[in-house]
Amino acid sequence: MRSIKSYLLIITVTFFGLISTGFSETPKEIMRSAIDRDDGKTQVTRLTLSSCRYSKKNRKLVCTERPRVKIMEGIRKDFGPDQKDSKLITILLEPASERGIGFLQFDYDDIDKETDQWIYLSALGKVKRIISGNEYEPRDGSFFGTEFNYEDMESRNLKNCTYKLLAEEKYQGRDCWVIESIPTSRWSKRSNYSKTLDWIDKERFLFLKTILYNRQVKRVKRITNYAPEKVNGIWIQRKRLMNNMETRRMTRLTIDAVVFNVPVRDDFLTLRTLTDKAFREKNIKKFRKSLK
Amino acid sequence: MQRIRLIVFFLLCLTWVYPAIAIGSPDKTLIAPVDPDDEIFDESSSLDDEDIDESWDGEKGSVEEKKDSLWDIFDQTRFTLQQNLAYQTGESDGLIVNRSSIRVEWSNLFSDNYYLHFDGKLTMFGSHDHSNDSLEEDMREGYLQISMGNLSVSFGKKIVVWGEADGAVVTDIISPRDKSEFAFTTLSESRVGQYLLLFDLYTDSGTWSFIVNPDPRINTGPESCSEYYIDSFPDSLFEVEVKNPDESDTEFAFRWKQTFGKSDLSIMAGDLVENQAVYRYSGSNSGKYQLSKGFSRYQMIGIAANYASGNFLWKQEVAYKANRSFQKQTFTEYNNLLEKDVLDMALGVEYNYSKFNLYLEASNQLILNWESTLYNEENETSIIFIMGYDFLNETLKLEYSLSYQIQNRYTVHKVESDYEFTDNLRGILSFTYLDFDKESSALWQLRKKDRVDLNIKYIF
Numbered sequence: 001m002r003s004i005k006s007y008l009l010i011i012t013v014t015f016f017g018l019i020s021t022g023f024s025e026t027p028k029e030i031m032r033s034a035i036d037r038d039d040g041k042t043q044v045t046r047l048t049l050s051s052c053r054y055s056k057k058n059r060k061l062v063c064t065e066r067p068r069v070k071i072m073e074g075i076r077k078d079f080g081p082d083q084k085d086s087k088l089i090t091i092l093l094e095p096a097s098e099r100g101i102g103f104l105q106f107d108y109d110d111i112d113k114e115t116d117q118w119i120y121l122s123a124l125g126k127v128k129r130i131i132s133g134n135e136y137e138p139r140d141g142s143f144f145g146t147e148f149n150y151e152d153m154e155s156r157n158l159k160n161c162t163y164k165l166l167a168e169e170k171y172q173g174r175d176c177w178v179i180e181s182i183p184t185s186r187w188s189k190r191s192n193y194s195k196t197l198d199w200i201d202k203e204r205f206l207f208l209k210t211i212l213y214n215r216q217v218k219r220v221k222r223i224t225n226y227a228p229e230k231v232n233g234i235w236i237q238r239k240r241l242m243n244n245m246e247t248r249r250m251t252r253l254t255i256d257a258v259v260f261n262v263p264v265r266d267d268f269l270t271l272r273t274l275t276d277k278a279f280r281e282k283n284i285k286k287f288r289k290s291l292k
Numbered sequence: 293m294q295r296i297r298l299i300v301f302f303l304l305c306l307t308w309v310y311p312a313i314a315i316g317s318p319d320k321t322l323i324a325p326v327d328p329d330d331e332i333f334d335e336s337s338s339l340d341d342e343d344i345d346e347s348w349d350g351e352k353g354s355v356e357e358k359k360d361s362l363w364d365i366f367d368q369t370r371f372t373l374q375q376n377l378a379y380q381t382g383e384s385d386g387l388i389v390n391r392s393s394i395r396v397e398w399s400n401l402f403s404d405n406y407y408l409h410f411d412g413k414l415t416m417f418g419s420h421d422h423s424n425d426s427l428e429e430d431m432r433e434g435y436l437q438i439s440m441g442n443l444s445v446s447f448g449k450k451i452v453v454w455g456e457a458d459g460a461v462v463t464d465i466i467s468p469r470d471k472s473e474f475a476f477t478t479l480s481e482s483r484v485g486q487y488l489l490l491f492d493l494y495t496d497s498g499t500w501s502f503i504v505n506p507d508p509r510i511n512t513g514p515e516s517c518s519e520y521y522i523d524s525f526p527d528s529l530f531e532v533e534v535k536n537p538d539e540s541d542t543e544f545a546f547r548w549k550q551t552f553g554k555s556d557l558s559i560m561a562g563d564l565v566e567n568q569a570v571y572r573y574s575g576s577n578s579g580k581y582q583l584s585k586g587f588s589r590y591q592m593i594g595i596a597a598n599y600a601s602g603n604f605l606w607k608q609e610v611a612y613k614a615n616r617s618f619q620k621q622t623f624t625e626y627n628n629l630l631e632k633d634v635l636d637m638a639l640g641v642e643y644n645y646s647k648f649n650l651y652l653e654a655s656n657q658l659i660l661n662w663e664s665t666l667y668n669e670e671n672e673t674s675i676i677f678i679m680g681y682d683f684l685n686e687t688l689k690l691e692y693s694l695s696y697q698i699q700n701r702y703t704v705h706k707v708e709s710d711y712e713f714t715d716n717l718r719g720i721l722s723f724t725y726l727d728f729d730k731e732s733s734a735l736w737q738l739r740k741k742d743r744v745d746l747n748i749k750y751i752f
């Protein structure tokens with residue numbers, strides 16, 4: 001099976017990476033504010049992922065081949081006593097060959113609890129459980145040919161790193177903190193990265209840019225988030241660019257439409273939605289009407 | 293020029309970093325910008341579209357205001373144009389498959405509760421194709437689904453997939469399979485739809501499914517005179533009367549499925565018709581043996597479960613099947629069929645790490661109270677091994693698979709490359725090598741029918 005399980009996690013980035021509110025001062029508190037921000041109790045998103053090889057022209061990244069494009073819809077709802085667990089359904093719309101493939105993912109705040117994932121393959125007509133990975137190995141597989149790997153897509157956990165404030169500088173015209181994150185000894189066994197630098201908007205607590213260093217402490221990836229916008233009182237960034245400096249490929253993630261805090265029934269985020277197409281389409285049709 | 297740009301950029305960077313040094317809170321040793329190479333945002337100008345890479349072509353996916361139209365019901369239609377060529381490399385080499393097909397998959401939701409689905413395929417057989425037909429139309433599925441509250445009801449032609457195992461048929465016994473191309477058809481393409489009524493009840497205590505199938509279908513075998521046809525009963529010696537299942541052979545089946553932490557568990561039961569035919573001897577007439585080709589009933593109760601742990605996914609299925617009919621070694625004697633109970637089992641493990649995946653499955657059919665006069669062995673054991681690797685950002689997949697039947701000593705090796713030229717165009721090239729080692733096996737006739745397949749698909 002192709003590693004299409006990654007779709008689930010691709011959409012996670014829009015829920016955990018592009019939204020922000022809050023305030024704090026020490027590096028750890030700044031990160032806490034950026035990670036544990038209000039992202040709505042529910043979120044419905046339509047997004048596009050485009051990936052290609054690039055070349056640099058006048059400091060711009062330009063595709064040198066026809067991009068591979070994937071379009072999907074995702075519905076997330078938070079659960080648990082602190083609303084830190086979440087359930088997410090993702091349905092593929094494009095390309096046509098993958099249309100109808102669906103994913104269900106349960107994420108847990110507890111770092112000892114592995115993610116639960118299922119995929120519905122329309123070609124097989126069957127729901128399959130997906131392996132979520134090993135605690136002691138980095139998850140470096142690509143998400144369906146995008147430059148995001150599994151780890152890039154996971155929601156960050158504050159407990160996994162130690163933090164240091166490196167600088168305060170302007171980026172994208174915004175005042176930012178630059179925070180260095182170093183994995184703890186436990187997390188370093190699983191992480192693909194030895195260090196992460198984040199540019200965090202001081203006012204909005206948005207991640208504007210992230211630089212990732214591999215295990216040999218070489219800069220390998222740069223994630224840039226831009227096109228900020230307030231939707232339903234929550235800051236989002238409509239676009240995210242992943243530049244893989246090693247492979248000279250990039251993936252751009254665009255939030256085409258999003259809405260927060262719409263009512264989502266608990267039974268929608270179950271295996272039923274993957275197989276019961278009448279039930280799924282009926283509910284998604286309602287969500288589509290509220291998308292912005 | 294480039295050097296000047298670099299100096300200017302460096303000076304600009306210095307001005308951004310200076311305030312950070314001045315306020316003293318960050319690391320004071322930092323005097324250079326943290327990321328001098330940012331190619332997306334040049335801080336020398338304000339943030340606008342010029343600073344962002346928009347030189348991307350193939351822009352798709354923006355949400356457009358759209359007026360409702362009658363044509364919207366075709367929005368989700370998928371067309372697959374396919375050309376399939378196969379070259380046999382065994383003793384009688386040459387082109388044996390040359391067929392073009394168009395597949396249409398359409399679905400739409402009406403009035404919030406009614407979901408219609410259609411999946412049909414039209415195949416044209418070209419010159420050198422081993423099929424006897426020139427044109428074949430096949431409605432794989434065509435059903436109406438109604439969803440009300442916790443209940444969903446489907447009726448029409450539908451494929452039902454049960455079980456966890458990827459290769460063995462232990463509990464995946466509802467939909468029969470098309471075996472007309474022997475081992476050269478993928479599992480998903482080989483499934484055959486049946487006209488049935490399916491109830492799914494979704495509750496907190498699990499999903500309860502009930503199937504009533506008044507029109508049970510059977511496995512489709514190779515057509516006579518086609519490349520994979522085995523003529524076990526030549527006309528000169530046998531007269532075979534075919535008795536296909538009818539309304540009186542209605543199948544009933546039930547499944548309960550629930551998730552428990554890292555595991556999914558299903559319990560299934562059914563009163564079913566065999567998907568594979570048996571031949572009952574009924575005497576001789578005009579020097580020819582009279583055989584009746586039929587499909588007997590049997591009952592099944594089974595369990596399927598999976599368990600995810602780290603990079604491993606374990607899959608297990610066990611089924612007890614009562615009153616299955618087995619052929620004796622001698623066809624031409626009365627009571628040449630024996631009813632036996634069977635214990636079917638499969639255990640598989642999937643390993644997935646990065647771009648590499650591996651699957652190993654062992655399955656066994658044990659005939660209880662086996663007799664030596666039976667054509668089947670007491671134990672029939674199969675091993676399936678699949679190893680795959682993704683290349684080129686998952687646009688190219690290479691896979692090797694092996695299927696080995698221990699008692700009959702036949703092995704099918706397959707090497708396949710699957711390349712996505714674009715999001716719509718895909719090419720699959722494979723080589724299948726058949727290694728049959730037992731002359732008394734029914735499949736002995738199919739040895740040396742190795743073949744190279746080329747499959748081009750355009751999906752839109």
